[in-house]
Amino acid sequence: MKKGRLFIVSGPSGVGKSTVLRALLEQRENARFSVSATTRPAREGEIDGVDYHFVAEETFRDGIARDEFLEYAEYVGHFYGTPKKFVEAALDAGQDIILDIEIQGAAQVEKRSPEAVSIFIGPPSWAELERRLTARGTNTPEDIQRRLARAKVEIQNASAYDYFVVNGSLAEAVRELDAIMTAEHCKPKDFLPLLADA
Amino acid sequence: MKKGRLFIVSGPSGVGKSTVLRALLEQRENARFSVSATTRPAREGEIDGVDYHFVAEETFRDGIARDEFLEYAEYVGHFYGTPKKFVEAALDAGQDIILDIEIQGAAQVEKRSPEAVSIFIGPPSWAELERRLTARGTNTPEDIQRRLARAKVEIQNASAYDYFVVNGSLAEAVRELDAIMTAEHCKPKDFLPLLADA
Numbered sequence: 001m002k003k004g005r006l007f008i009v010s011g012p013s014g015v016g017k018s019t020v021l022r023a024l025l026e027q028r029e030n031a032r033f034s035v036s037a038t039t040r041p042a043r044e045g046e047i048d049g050v051d052y053h054f055v056a057e058e059t060f061r062d063g064i065a066r067d068e069f070l071e072y073a074e075y076v077g078h079f080y081g082t083p084k085k086f087v088e089a090a091l092d093a094g095q096d097i098i099l100d101i102e103i104q105g106a107a108q109v110e111k112r113s114p115e116a117v118s119i120f121i122g123p124p125s126w127a128e129l130e131r132r133l134t135a136r137g138t139n140t141p142e143d144i145q146r147r148l149a150r151a152k153v154e155i156q157n158a159s160a161y162d163y164f165v166v167n168g169s170l171a172e173a174v175r176e177l178d179a180i181m182t183a184e185h186c187k188p189k190d191f192l193p194l195l196a197d198a
Numbered sequence: 199m200k201k202g203r204l205f206i207v208s209g210p211s212g213v214g215k216s217t218v219l220r221a222l223l224e225q226r227e228n229a230r231f232s233v234s235a236t237t238r239p240a241r242e243g244e245i246d247g248v249d250y251h252f253v254a255e256e257t258f259r260d261g262i263a264r265d266e267f268l269e270y271a272e273y274v275g276h277f278y279g280t281p282k283k284f285v286e287a288a289l290d291a292g293q294d295i296i297l298d299i300e301i302q303g304a305a306q307v308e309k310r311s312p313e314a315v316s317i318f319i320g321p322p323s324w325a326e327l328e329r330r331l332t333a334r335g336t337n338t339p340e341d342i343q344r345r346l347a348r349a350k351v352e353i354q355n356a357s358a359y360d361y362f363v364v365n366g367s368l369a370e371a372v373r374e375l376d377a378i379m380t381a382e383h384c385k386p387k388d389f390l391p392l393l394a395d396a
Contacts, residue, residue, distance in 0.1 A: 158386050159386040159387070164388070176381070176384050179378075182373070182377035182378075182381075183361065184381075186378060188357040188359055188361070
């Protein structure tokens with residue numbers, strides 16, 4: 001069986017990344033999101049192993065010590081991380097894994113998993129990103145300016161990614177992400193058995 | 199305007215490369231084949247600048263001396279080559295150029311144009327390649343064995359290509375080539391103006 005590939009996807013707040021990724025997964029049966037481990041308690045309705053792998057803090061700290069995470073971070077008193085073993089098992093089973101992650105986490109994964117493919121989703125323009133952040137209706141003007149400023153910092157890192165997708169229209173962004181995933185499965189090293197057989 | 203990309207496509211005799219490329223160009227408006235220069239006389243119905251750029255041998259030799267070809271070769275007394283200037287003009291006009299070329303020519307182009315993207319089209323199996331060569335009905339058994347032997351040498355070079363596409367089904371091969379072309383237009387360097395604007 002052909003191994004799956006690990007795709008890292010980053011993008012600034014308001015760019016529409018979640019919508020794009022949900023639509024992408026609708027049309028790629030063989031791809032799924034990675035499930036993070038966390039030390040925060042499960043909320044009502046959350047299912048262990050589906051929404052998160054819920055683990056005790058001691059277990060998480062042991063995992064860090066044993067280098068069992070592709071990346072991890074502490075956020076308001078709780079740990080969040082991507083467990084290597086679940087990702088590896090899914091890839092071995094031929095599934096593509098999508099890691100929806102911010103730029104610091106992406107850099108950690110790239111270091112531990114150099115064969116991962118990284119994709120940055122950017123806005124068509126700053127004006128459009130501001131418009132989308134405003135249209136949500138839940139952000140204060142200060143909040144919007146803070147997110148815009150952060151987006152401009154994040155995009156400086158975009159050239160370190162393997163691919164850059166502009167989310168101008170949803171359909172076009174999904175088409176490009178889908179093409180990237182297909183193209184990444186056309187690498188000669190995936191066909192070494194055939195080549196060796198020559 | 200976004201610059202076009204240069205795609206080098208190679209594959210053994212009988213793999214169905216021409217059929218795949220014709221179908222691919224049907225669905226990618228912005229892509230076209232490179233037109234070679236040659237010193238052989240035009241045959242009836244051939245149009246200068248469409249089928250070939252027909253040039254005098256002296257002109258061709260001058261071009262070689264001035265490094266005006268991405269690649270060239272001599273074949274049964276005539277020169278054939280890919281003129282840089284036509285390729286560059288098309289790329290600057292935003293067109294993708296496909297260079298259908300065997301492995302020695304591909305290596306020459308890669309050296310002169312390192313940003314070119316190379317794709318090797320391989321058969322799903324040796325048995326299937328033999329079947330296709332036989333099905334043509336125009337090859338002698340010795341001819342078929344010679345082509346098969348050459349295919350096995352050529353495929354040893356496939357790992358030097360950026361991509362490997364198996365032509366099992368026509369639709370699937372076209373879909374993969376199309377995805378590769380789309381993905382190659384999603385490189386961060388194509389978006390430097392946007393990134394610099396941040």
